[in-house]
Every structure is written in structure tokens, then in C-alpha cells.
Amino acid sequence: MNGTIITDIHSDTDLIQLIKKIEHLKKEVDTFRPLSPDVERRIFQKFRLDWNFHSNAIEGNRLTYGETRAFLLQGITAKGKPFKDYVDIKGHNEAIDYLADVIRQEYTITEDAIREIHKILLVESYPISAMTLDGNPVVKQVAIGQYKTMPNHVLTSTGETHYYAMPEEVSAKMGDLMQWYRHELAKGELHTLILATAFHHEFVNIHPFDDGNGRMARLLMNLILMQGGYVPVIIHQEDRQAYYAALESADVGELETFTFFIGERLIDSMTLYVRGAKGERIDDLGDIDKRIALLKKKFQLEHVVGAERTVETQKVFFENFLKPFSEILLTQLKKFEVFFNSSEYGVQYLKYDNELGRFYVISSQDITPLWDYLVDAYIINYKYSELITNK
Known part of the structure; x- marks a missing residue:
């Protein structure tokens, strides 16, 4: 862990300025706290909807923003979409509920809690395609809430194989990660942004579960940010390639690149929070397109068509x-x-x-x-x- 952690941000001027901007925004955010229940509900409904949609879309979920919104807010499903896509959205939404409870109880996350979040996130076991170390295709059953028992390496954007921790290494590496996290949290020397992004990167490097590791990494990163008094970061599906590229930079020791990428998205989220707290609109122009998509789906539904x-x-x-x-x-x-x-x-x-x-x-x-x-x-x-x- 220590080899990839930024312990001295003074070596990166851009990152210093970014963190200063984040702290300036956080002071503004704090002036609005506590929010009235109605305002808080409106802001976090926006965060929750975007978080559920984009984190799943990054992993290949085929529901549109409008379909996601209709499902979460009104329980409406669209014809022709895989049932599992709805299961994934439901599980992710309930995982956010679990995080909210952790934050309210001021509970320090543990490995048991991480496995419980994974169980909530994936909902039920399912088969996935995988490859053995020697390149042979295989189908394996995903074990929810349990660490992997088979390798889960992937191909990078350069076509090379990226090897994650071997199954027999997971328990020790996750133990080391949690020990490092508790130690750094107690010291209080690392900025929360750095703590969160370093945790995210190391968790992805371990890839402790059969499936769902990306969504889990983003959930846990946001848990660390929110427990530190910040707001959740939303990585949009349009930024997927930039997100992966930043992670790959961290793989070769450039965690600053990944931290900067996440920091910019944190600024976006904090800016949205301030707008919402001021009573301004928090739907961007792009949301109109999403609303149109939702509207089209609503009028294609059986109980509306022909009425x-x-x-x-x-x-x-x-x-x-x-x-x-x-x-x-x-x-x-x-x-x-x-x-x-x-x-x-x-x-x-x-x-x-x-x-x-x-x-x-x-x-x-x-x-x-x-x-x-x-x-x-x-x-x-x-x-x-x-x-x-x-x-």
C-alpha cells in the first residue's frame, strides 16, 4: 500500500490547488448545513439517481436514465430490458441505503460490512463468463458476499492482461487494506480525497469478489468521502474511458492522476449541492434529454398506450x-x-x-x-x- 499512497502532495502543484478549491467549496457547503428535510431530500434524490444510473451504466447496464428514474421513483419497468439490469439497479440503490445507515451510526467500515454490502449489491448469485490463467474460457457462479475462489484478471486498453490478486492472497491483502485505512484515518494526516482514492485504487487492484468490484470500489470511496463530511462523487458513463485511464495511471504509481480526476468530480458534486441548497435548479440541460426519454417510455407502457x-x-x-x-x-x-x-x-x-x-x-x-x-x-x-x- 505505502508505495502507491501520496504522502506529500506538495510535489504536485495542480493537486494542491485542486484541494484548496475543494476546501473552499466545503466551507460553503457547511454554511448550509443542516439542510431542511425537503431541500436535503431533493438534493440527495438527484445524487442517488445519478449514482445508481451512472455506476451501473459504466459496468454495462442497459437501462436508460429515464428507465432508471421511473423504476426507482415509481416502480415502472420498460418492456424489452433484461430483468438483471433492474436487479442491479435495485441492489445498488439498497447498498446506498446501507451506506446511509453506516454514516448515521458513525460506524467505521469493516471487512464483514464490505462483504454485507456486496451481498446487498448483487442480490443473488448468477453465472458469468471468465477465463483461467492459461486463457481457457470458463463459466463460474458468482458467490455473493464472499471473496473470490477463482482468478478474475482482465484485458487492459492496451490489450495486455491485468492480473489482480490471486484468490489465496485476497484475505491477507484485504486485511492489510483495512489496517492501513484505520491507521490513516486515526492519524488524520491524509486529505479525505486522497484517502478515498487510494482506497478505491487498492480495492480495485485486489478485486476481491467474483463480480461487482467496480461498483463496490465507487460505493466505498463515496462512503469515505461522505464520512469525511463531503458529498458523493458521480463518475458519469461518458467519462468511463477517462476513469479507466486514470486508474491505469495509478497502476504505474501515478495516483495523483486518479486523485485529480476524482477531485474534479467532487467539485462538480459540491457545486450541485450548493446550487440545490440555494434553491436553484439542479437539473442540468442534459437532464431534459433524459426526461424526454423517460416520457417516451411512459407513453409506451401498456397501461398508457391507447388511452x-x-x-x-x-x-x-x-x-x-x-x-x-x-x-x-x-x-x-x-x-x-x-x-x-x-x-x-x-x-x-x-x-x-x-x-x-x-x-x-x-x-x-x-x-x-x-x-x-x-x-x-x-x-x-x-x-x-x-x-x-x-x-
């Missing part, structure tokens, strides 16, 4: 797309107000009158729909006047 347009189906459409899209649109349009002397906006709801054969308009200053009218369309009018010019 007439009702208040219920209209509300699904409005809540999952029109409302968040409109709020983001208005936020962006508002930024241009500094260039004009005045501005105003209004919303018009259009309802078709079958008897009269024409539309009538209901005007409002609110983007909340008028359900009783079951409107057919709505229009946002945003007007600027008198462009400010230098005379």
Missing part, C-alpha cells in the same frame, strides 16, 4: 418535460435582461372549443397548467424592450 388524453396523462407530460424545460428556458432568457431597460413574460393556455369551432385563450403569469381546462397548447411570451446602448 385517451386525460388530466393524468397530460400531467405526466407536463411534469416530466414541459415544466422543467420551461423553467430552464425562462432562466436562460432572464440572463438577457441586463441588456434591456425592461422585460416581461406571460403564459397563454389555448383550449379548443368544439361547439364554437375555435380556440380561446387563458392568460397567466404562471407556468403551472390549468388542469380543469385540459388545455390543448400553451405559449410562453417573453418580451424585451428598449435595448440599452452606450451613447
Whole structure:
């Protein structure tokens, strides 16, 4: 362990500056603590949803963000997706619940707890394809909550074989890792970011379980961060290759590269936390695409397809797309107000009158729909006047 740990960050100027930025953000985060229950629920629902989706997507889970959200928040499943993908999401979500209990109880993680998390994460045993040390393919049954009994080496991006700890080495190496962790935690000299990333890297190097090691490493890394007063890091599936490359750099002794990679994502998470604590939107523009995907799936479901347009189906459409899209649109349009002397906006709801054969308009200053009218369309009018010019 000691050979890969950064014990003197003063040798890396970029990492020093990153940690300073993290500490500056943490002070801001701490000013909002404790959050009100409603605000905390909103922020951590976002973290939890992103964490569940991306950590599983990195490992090949085929559920979309929208399908993941519909399953976790509403228990809705989509046709044509493997049952195991839903099992993986469920297990990961329950593993996060377990971490939350550990944090509340201020419990120091142990090997027994790690094996229990693995059991919760994987839910049930299943067969996986593997290869023996001499390259022969084999199918083995995953043992949940138990250390591996067969090698689980993999091919790296360069085509070379990366060898993890052999099964007979796992108990000793995991014991060493936990002893190192408790020792460094007690000393309090390593920054929490470094402690968490070093633990993540060494855990991956050991690869103690038949399957689920990547998800476990990210869960345990975030547990260390959260117990240290930080927020969970979300590694997005789009960053998968950069994530693996940073891990490979750590394999050759450059843990700084991996620590910097994780540190940047920690800044992203802390920034999101601050936005949420201030009451600002925490859905990014990309989430609109995810919401559209969810919306499409909702209307493809058996209980919705073929149904007439009702208040219920209209509300699904409005809540999952029109409302968040409109709020983001208005936020962006508002930024241009500094260039004009005045501005105003209004919303018009259009309802078709079958008897009269024409539309009538209901005007409002609110983007909340008028359900009783079951409107057919709505229009946002945003007007600027008198462009400010230098005379």
C-alpha cells in the first residue's frame, strides 16, 4: 500500500490547488448545513439517481436514465430490458441505503460490512463468463458476499492482461487494506480525497469478489468521502474511458492522476449541492434529454398506450418535460435582461372549443397548467424592450 499512497502532495502543484478549491467549496457547503428535510431530500434524490444510473451504466447496464428514474421513483419497468439490469439497479440503490445507515451510526467500515454490502449489491448469485490463467474460457457462479475462489484478471486498453490478486492472497491483502485505512484515518494526516482514492485504487487492484468490484470500489470511496463530511462523487458513463485511464495511471504509481480526476468530480458534486441548497435548479440541460426519454417510455407502457388524453396523462407530460424545460428556458432568457431597460413574460393556455369551432385563450403569469381546462397548447411570451446602448 505505502508505495502507491501520496504522502506529500506538495510535489504536485495542480493537486494542491485542486484541494484548496475543494476546501473552499466545503466551507460553503457547511454554511448550509443542516439542510431542511425537503431541500436535503431533493438534493440527495438527484445524487442517488445519478449514482445508481451512472455506476451501473459504466459496468454495462442497459437501462436508460429515464428507465432508471421511473423504476426507482415509481416502480415502472420498460418492456424489452433484461430483468438483471433492474436487479442491479435495485441492489445498488439498497447498498446506498446501507451506506446511509453506516454514516448515521458513525460506524467505521469493516471487512464483514464490505462483504454485507456486496451481498446487498448483487442480490443473488448468477453465472458469468471468465477465463483461467492459461486463457481457457470458463463459466463460474458468482458467490455473493464472499471473496473470490477463482482468478478474475482482465484485458487492459492496451490489450495486455491485468492480473489482480490471486484468490489465496485476497484475505491477507484485504486485511492489510483495512489496517492501513484505520491507521490513516486515526492519524488524520491524509486529505479525505486522497484517502478515498487510494482506497478505491487498492480495492480495485485486489478485486476481491467474483463480480461487482467496480461498483463496490465507487460505493466505498463515496462512503469515505461522505464520512469525511463531503458529498458523493458521480463518475458519469461518458467519462468511463477517462476513469479507466486514470486508474491505469495509478497502476504505474501515478495516483495523483486518479486523485485529480476524482477531485474534479467532487467539485462538480459540491457545486450541485450548493446550487440545490440555494434553491436553484439542479437539473442540468442534459437532464431534459433524459426526461424526454423517460416520457417516451411512459407513453409506451401498456397501461398508457391507447388511452385517451386525460388530466393524468397530460400531467405526466407536463411534469416530466414541459415544466422543467420551461423553467430552464425562462432562466436562460432572464440572463438577457441586463441588456434591456425592461422585460416581461406571460403564459397563454389555448383550449379548443368544439361547439364554437375555435380556440380561446387563458392568460397567466404562471407556468403551472390549468388542469380543469385540459388545455390543448400553451405559449410562453417573453418580451424585451428598449435595448440599452452606450451613447
